[in-house]
Amino acid sequence: xxxxxxxxxxxxxxxxxxxxxxxxxxxxxxxxxxxxxxxxxxxxxxxxxxxxxxxxxxxxxxxxxxxxxxxxxxxxxxxxxxxxxxxxxxxxxxxxxxxxxxxxxxxxxxxxxxxxxxxxxxxxxxxxxxxxxxxxxxxxxxxxxxxxxxxxxxxxxxxxxxxxxxxxxxxxxxxxxxxxxxxxxxxxxxxxxxxx
Numbered sequence: 001x002x003x004x005x006x007x008x009x010x011x012x013x014x015x016x017x018x019x020x021x022x023x024x025x026x027x028x029x030x031x032x033x034x035x036x037x038x039x040x041x042x043x044x045x046x047x048x049x050x051x052x053x054x055x056x057x058x059x060x061x062x063x064x065x066x067x068x069x070x071x072x073x074x075x076x077x078x079x080x081x082x083x084x085x086x087x088x089x090x091x092x093x094x095x096x097x098x099x100x101x102x103x104x105x106x107x108x109x110x111x112x113x114x115x116x117x118x119x120x121x122x123x124x125x126x127x128x129x130x131x132x133x134x135x136x137x138x139x140x141x142x143x144x145x146x147x148x149x150x151x152x153x154x155x156x157x158x159x160x161x162x163x164x165x166x167x168x169x170x171x172x173x174x175x176x177x178x179x180x181x182x183x184x185x186x187x188x189x190x191x192x193x194x195x196x
Contacts, residue, residue: 004093011086012037039080040087044094047076051095052102066113 012033017028051072054060060068073092082093099108 004089008090008093015086015162034145036087039084039092040090041094043076043080044100045090047072048095048098052099054106055105065109069110
């Protein structure tokens with residue numbers, strides 16, 4: 001619940017900044033933002049109610065519920081964005097809130113599907129981000145840090161970083177902290193255990 005609300009507020013602030021540059025008056029600015037919020041709330045409530053009704057009355061076969069919910073959610077997002085720019089995120093958030101709070105609607109399979117889909121999409125996001133990384137940026141970061149992180153990943157539970165002294169001091173501590181070493185946060189001997 002916190003993620004979409006934060007994204008919606010960020011989107012509204014962004015829209016406020018963009019519209020402020022192109023708008024002469026605050027009346028037009030608040031009117032445009034009001035339309036975005038109103039369309040998002042109305043379409044989200046409408047689609048959420050209709051989807052909840054379809055699930056409650058078992059109009060959708062059980063084996064197609066997850067895909068139907070995904071298709072209806074994407075349709076609601078598209079319809080909302082076609083009516084008012086950037087209102088789709090609010091629409092699907094309201095739709096999810098409406099669906100979760102309806103009585104006699106079993107959403108356990110939908111939640112499990114959402115978790116699986118989230119894991120796949122987040123994994124794809126990080127793969128795409130890593131694919132965009134320039135190889136020269138890795139060289140500029142310093143290979144000792146990457147080597148120490150790799151070395152630490154081979155020996156979980158303890159920080160076994162032993163690199164040359166004097167080369168990039170504190171990278172061992174950074175690697176231990178990033179990797180979650182039990183020695184990194186509390187021990188004053190951190191530099192001895194995680195020294196380069």
